Amino acid sequence: MEAEQVHATLLDRKGSGREMTWPEVEAWHPGQGVLWLHFDRAEEAVVQWIRTDSGLAQIVVEALLARPMRPRTLRVDDGLFLALCGVDPKHKSRREDRVSIRVWVEENRVISTGKRRLLAEEDLIARLENGCGPRGAAALVVSLADLLVLRMSDRAEEFEEGVDDLEDQLLERGGEGLGVNLVQFRKRTIALRRYLCLQREVLSRMQQESMPWFDKESHALLGDVNERLQRNIDDIDTVRERAAIAQEELLSRNSDQLNSRMYVLSVVAAIFLPLGFLTSLFGINVGGIPWEESAGGFIAFCVLLVVALAGQLVFFHWKKWL
Structure with a gap:
């Protein structure tokens, strides 16, 4: 399998990790450490390997390769499937640069799929290279969720700055040419809040699952991530209310x-x-x-x-x- 199709990292359970070649991946065994594989699900070779050589249940295979999918949680035996979403400013798209990642977590192996490498994944790999990364599969997926929420926090702050600018324009220019911008801004905040709420449901469900490999430290960290995500939702609600008030003021004027x-x-x-x-x-x-x-x-x-x-x-x- 080619390097651009898969990124393989071996966690030594001490906070460090190293990249692996595909021959090393094929020879891997749990005694070496936790294996994290991230695939580009659009590649045919990836689809073939996940379907025939990954050893995953059929329902997990279909979930990892599905194209449109809302955030969700699925437990299969002692493994957990997560469909997460986030924002990736590095790659702009028409839909508010939202991105999704699907993750299958076992005690000694993590398999994730997406259209591309995300900034959250790059940050996580950098932590592993510096020796301050997660030590197990549970800590890995919780850290990934934490970084995704952190990027969403940045986006919530951008929305707060955006509504400040819209309010200033309303006061300074009397709302001239502001109607379309307000409508588009409200649509963006509504879409982001919807995905934040779905993400909260996924993390809450994950927190409720009693997996044998889910340690107490990762469980506590997941609680902190959930609280931060709730604060982001509250911030977005405040932004939506301010945008609605600005639109009402514009209509009144x-x-x-x-x-x-x-x-x-x-x-x-x-x-x-x-x-x-x-x-x-x-x-x-x-x-x-x-x-x-x-x-x-x-x-x-x-x-x-x-x-x-x-x-x-x-x-x-x-x-x-x-």
């Missing part, structure tokens, strides 16, 4: 502007309605129109219009309509 313009148009129409009536009345082509034969008739009629206009303005001011 637009409504006030529309009402103000309609008010002006109504006043103008009310002012010119009697003037239009007088001009229409004096413009009919029948006999008996006042000042029809008078040389100063036009001037007299203009004075009448000015007086009528002034009377209306006084009346509107008295009624406090102006």
